[in-house]
Amino acid sequence: MKITGRLAAGCCAALLLAVPACAGQAYSGARNEDTLVMQGDSGNPTLVENFNPFSAASELGGTRLIYEPLEIASPIDGTFTPFLATDHRFTDPRTLVFTIRKGVTWSDGEPFTAADVVFTFRLLKQYPALDITGVWSVISSVAESGNLFTATFNTANVPFAATVAAVPIVPQHLWADIADPTRYANTTPVGTGPFTLSSFEPTQYALAKNPSYWQADNVAPATVLFPAQSTNQVTNQLNVVAGTYDWAYNYLPNVKDTYVSRDPDNIYWFPPGGTIGLFMNLTRAPYTDANFRKGVSLAIDRDLVAQKAVNGYTTGASMSGLVLPNQQKWLDPSLSRRGYVEQDLTAAKASFAKAGFTESNGRLVDGGGRQVSMTISMPANYSDWVTAAKETANQLGAVGISVQLDLPQAAQFQTEIQTGNFDVAMNSFAGTGLPYTDFRNGLASSFAAPINTRTVNNFERYKNRTLDQALATLAAATDEQTQREATYRLERIMYEQVPIVLLYYGGSWGLFSTRHFTGWPSAENPYTLPTSYNNSILVVLTRLKKA
Numbered sequence: 441m442k443i444t445g446r447l448a449a450g451c452c453a454a455l456l457l458a459v460p461a462c463a464g465q466a467y468s469g470a471r472n473e474d475t476l477v478m479q480g481d482s483g484n485p486t487l488v489e490n491f492n493p494f495s496a497a498s499e500l501g502g503t504r505l506i507y508e509p510l511e512i513a514s515p516i517d518g519t520f521t522p523f524l525a526t527d528h529r530f531t532d533p534r535t536l537v538f539t540i541r542k543g544v545t546w547s548d549g550e551p552f553t554a555a556d557v558v559f560t561f562r563l564l565k566q567y568p569a570l571d572i573t574g575v576w577s578v579i580s581s582v583a584e585s586g587n588l589f590t591a592t593f594n595t596a597n598v599p600f601a602a603t604v605a606a607v608p609i610v611p612q613h614l615w616a617d618i619a620d621p622t623r624y625a626n627t628t629p630v631g632t633g634p635f636t637l638s639s640f641e642p643t644q645y646a647l648a649k650n651p652s653y654w655q656a657d658n659v660a661p662a663t664v665l666f667p668a669q670s671t672n673q674v675t676n677q678l679n680v681v682a683g684t685y686d687w688a689y690n691y692l693p694n695v696k697d698t699y700v701s702r703d704p705d706n707i708y709w710f711p712p713g714g715t716i717g718l719f720m721n722l723t724r725a726p727y728t729d730a731n732f733r734k735g736v737s738l739a740i741d742r743d744l745v746a747q748k749a750v751n752g753y754t755t756g757a758s759m760s761g762l763v764l765p766n767q768q769k770w771l772d773p774s775l776s777r778r779g780y781v782e783q784d785l786t787a788a789k790a791s792f793a794k795a796g797f798t799e800s801n802g803r804l805v806d807g808g809g810r811q812v813s814m815t816i817s818m819p820a821n822y823s824d825w826v827t828a829a830k831e832t833a834n835q836l837g838a839v840g841i842s843v844q845l846d847l848p849q850a851a852q853f854q855t856e857i858q859t860g861n862f863d864v865a866m867n868s869f870a871g872t873g874l875p876y877t878d879f880r881n882g883l884a885s886s887f888a889a890p891i892n893t894r895t896v897n898n899f900e901r902y903k904n905r906t907l908d909q910a911l912a913t914l915a916a917a918t919d920e921q922t923q924r925e926a927t928y929r930l931e932r933i934m935y936e937q938v939p940i941v942l943l944y945y946g947g948s949w950g951l952f953s954t955r956h957f958t959g960w961p962s963a964e965n966p967y968t969l970p971t972s973y974n975n976s977i978l979v980v981l982t983r984l985k986k987a
Contacts, residue, residue: 473956473986474662478502479680479688480972483668486642491629493608494570494621502647502666504977506547506631507610510538510557510589512975513602514968515713515873516766520602521968521979524552524609524632525589533596533916536604540587544654546611548630554584559612561591569622573603596916599876606975634659634982643668660957660984680951687960687980688951689972691824693751695951705955709962709970710753712763712945714871716828718816719857719900719940720864723891726812727864731795733938737781738788739839740832746944749828754945756780761879761934763870763945766966770875772928779935788839804840813842817856818866820847825866828943857899860891867899869940876914879930883907883939902939957984 480501481487491500493507510525520528525538544552561582564571578600581592591604611630618624629637632654635647644667649659667684669676680688681698683706692698692708700706718736720727727733742756758764760779762771771778789799797804803811816833818825826847833843846863848856856862870878880897881887885908887898895901907930914926934940950970952960961970961980968976 476661476686477665479669479685481666482671487668489627489640490625492624492626496572505635506629506633507608508633509606509608511605512979516966518873530918533598534593536591536601538589540589544632545652546630546632547636547650550613552632554587554589556612557589557609558582558584560609567622575604598918599874658982660986686953687972689949691949705953707952709950710947712754713948713969714946715757715869715942716944716946717869717940717942718864719867721862722900722902729795730937731791735788735791737938737941738784740835741783742943745828745831748831749824750947754947756944757942759935759942760931770927772931775935799840802840811842815844815846815863817846817862819850819853829866858894875927880911907933956987958987959984
């Protein structure tokens with residue numbers, strides 16, 4: 441099961457339903473009402489003690505509860521939650537200024553200041569391997585003045601504030617003496633965050649509440665446990681439905697039967713976290729023709745694809761390019777039906793005809809009588825993508841297109857799409873909460889590398905000067921009206937030119953117990969996505985209340 445996040449799942453509902461209610465716990469030690477147990481860190485076969493917040497190899501989720509960033513942008517709508525900064529502003533589109541919070545101390549009692557922020561950013565410049573989000577690809581300099589931190593950009597890039605704000609800040613008084621921070625495991629971490637490291641074992645580690653935390657009153661758990669979860673996804677699901685965790689992130693088929701019905705305290709929230717779509721290789725005919733792409737879009741019943749792929753937990757996707765309803769405030773009001781495209785086979789055939797294709801004996805053929813064929817690629821173990829592709833193939837077959845599936849391993853698939861050696865690929869679009877970042881990553885011409893040259897984004901190789909201009913306008917805009925107008929232009933290009941056929945929304949699979957803690961993100965209170973593997977964990981654990 442390919443999900444929006446890092447956990448995959450692939451166990452059938454029947455197996456989950458067979459799990460006994462007394463299935464064993466995945467953690468050791470006594471449990472009390474002040475302890476929160478998290479799913480997330482995989483042992484391979486055991487946990488590796490590494491709390492370096494800049495280590496690409498480290499995936500210990502607790503690190504994000506020790507080291508805070510300046511602010512965290514919501515992956516839902518891009519709004520900022522302040523942490524070590526109380527706010528930010530642009531004095532011009534290239535100059536970003538943060539107001540650094542006063543009265544904060546490191547967990548060893550030393551004062552936190554703007555000097556720590558400048559030190560952290562200069563550390564990333566000195567050691568590029570630590571700059572895992574590429575901040576120095578955009579910023580040219582940093583400086584401090586009192587409690588102000590200023591980052592100057594090479595070019596106008598207002599949306600990049602979210603990336604700068606998310607950098608975890610480390611203490612200068614300790615890290616200045618580290619000989620090689622790229623190899624530093626940081627086994628005695630000192631941060632400003634709500635928790636400190638209490639104990640570490642290869643099978644689990646524990647964090648204890650930081651009593652000197654600047655907003656300690658907003659932290660309900662006294663202890664957070666991170667047991668090492670199995671690399672076997674079936675085992676993971678069994679532990680989830682057995683009630684092992686207060687917060688789990690896992691796709692579960694028939695979640696009401698397999699999870700909610702087992703305990704009155706169990707709840708879930710599966711909001712859309714991104715979009716899954718058909719990425720056609722736009723260097724190849726007939727995909728170069730927008731009329732053909734529109735025909736494919738009109739031929740598909742998106743809600744049926746979503747029903748088959750993810751049990752209907754999410755819906756068919758809007759062709760606006762926005763994740764709805766998350767980004768509703770950016771939706772162009774001129775788009776018909778909020779950008780949702782209904783299946784219309786008559787209109788699909790008319791669009792194919794404009795591209796030079798007609799129906800003959802149940803087949804869609806070109807002028808020479810050759811049937812249109814398509815090969816859709818995706819990793820074999822991304823089960824929802826495979827299911828979605830099978831349903832899409834059935835629907836395209838109804839308009840006469842011959843569709844085959846190619847199911848390579850994930851590594852091979854990534855190589856194929858990065859180098860452009862594919863026909864059509866299932867892939868993900870959007871999900872950052874920021875329209876600029878979503879559209880830029882998916883569609884900017886700067887990423888449209890030649891075939892056999894790797895690219896990290898825009899795998900379909902789309903090029904559109906008007907879109908690039910809209911992105912440039914959005915990057916430089918500091919007022920909301922200009923941002924809206926530029927975003928509307930991007931949406932209309934997606935809707936009218938169909939560079940990607942967006943199919944359905946990929947879910948964020950949040951599973952919670954309210955037995956000990958309440959205040960989890962929900963449809964009624966969507967303050968962040970329920971993704972425990974990124975900065976949302978810090979947002980959530982400073983919002984929970986004791987049950």
